[in-house]
Amino acid sequence: MGTVTRAHLAETIYAQVGLSRNESAELLETVLERMSATLESGESVKISGFGTFSVRQKGRRIGRNPKTGQEVPILPRRVLVFRPSHVLKSRANGLTPEAGDDGHGGDE
Amino acid sequence: MTKSELIAELATANPHLRGADVELIVATIFDEISEALARGERVELRGFGAFTVKRRDARTGRNPRTGESVAVDEKAVPFFKAGKELRERVNLGGARRPAAERVTG
Numbered sequence: 001m002g003t004v005t006r007a008h009l010a011e012t013i014y015a016q017v018g019l020s021r022n023e024s025a026e027l028l029e030t031v032l033e034r035m036s037a038t039l040e041s042g043e044s045v046k047i048s049g050f051g052t053f054s055v056r057q058k059g060r061r062i063g064r065n066p067k068t069g070q071e072v073p074i075l076p077r078r079v080l081v082f083r084p085s086h087v088l089k090s091r092a093n094g095l096t097p098e099a100g101d102d103g104h105g106g107d108e
Numbered sequence: 109m110t111k112s113e114l115i116a117e118l119a120t121a122n123p124h125l126r127g128a129d130v131e132l133i134v135a136t137i138f139d140e141i142s143e144a145l146a147r148g149e150r151v152e153l154r155g156f157g158a159f160t161v162k163r164r165d166a167r168t169g170r171n172p173r174t175g176e177s178v179a180v181d182e183k184a185v186p187f188f189k190a191g192k193e194l195r196e197r198v199n200l201g202g203a204r205r206p207a208a209e210r211v212t213g
Binding site for chain 2: 002003004005006008009012013016017019024027028030031032034035036038039040041042043044045046047048049050051053055077078079080082084087088089091092093094
């Protein structure tokens, strides 16, 4: 099964919107960069019908090197979490979005 | 930031594009990723992250309210793993200078 890359997405923008290939690739990059910068600032990115990317603060804890069993402190850090919308969950299960009536009407 | 805010920012930064085209660009990106996941494919965007579909086996769950057992079918769950670069940016974004002071670009 294939892997979709930047090149594929840029090609789809090119085909759908009719901009040059170059500009399509640049705009894709701009979108990813705007999303990254927002997340870097700690703010969430909510894409209706797709999902929400948010930043979660993790506290300090004691971890263990699984190989040696040695205790290592894991410092407080911020991690990115993605929560797929019910529309995306349904599509991943081969259902049309309408068929995914799981009661979570969270998307506009 | 919401999808409409993302579209508005993109439109401001690209005044030569029609508003409808900016909307179409953003919609195309997320539609294309969704469609790839629907086909069971993986979407890999270096530096940003990778979207995959994970299979969850059928299991016996419980209704947390009543404690009743319910059969949960096998299902597919969309999953995103941040790429190295984005992971580091998100982590350092909190520890160092406030984001507003930093020059993005």
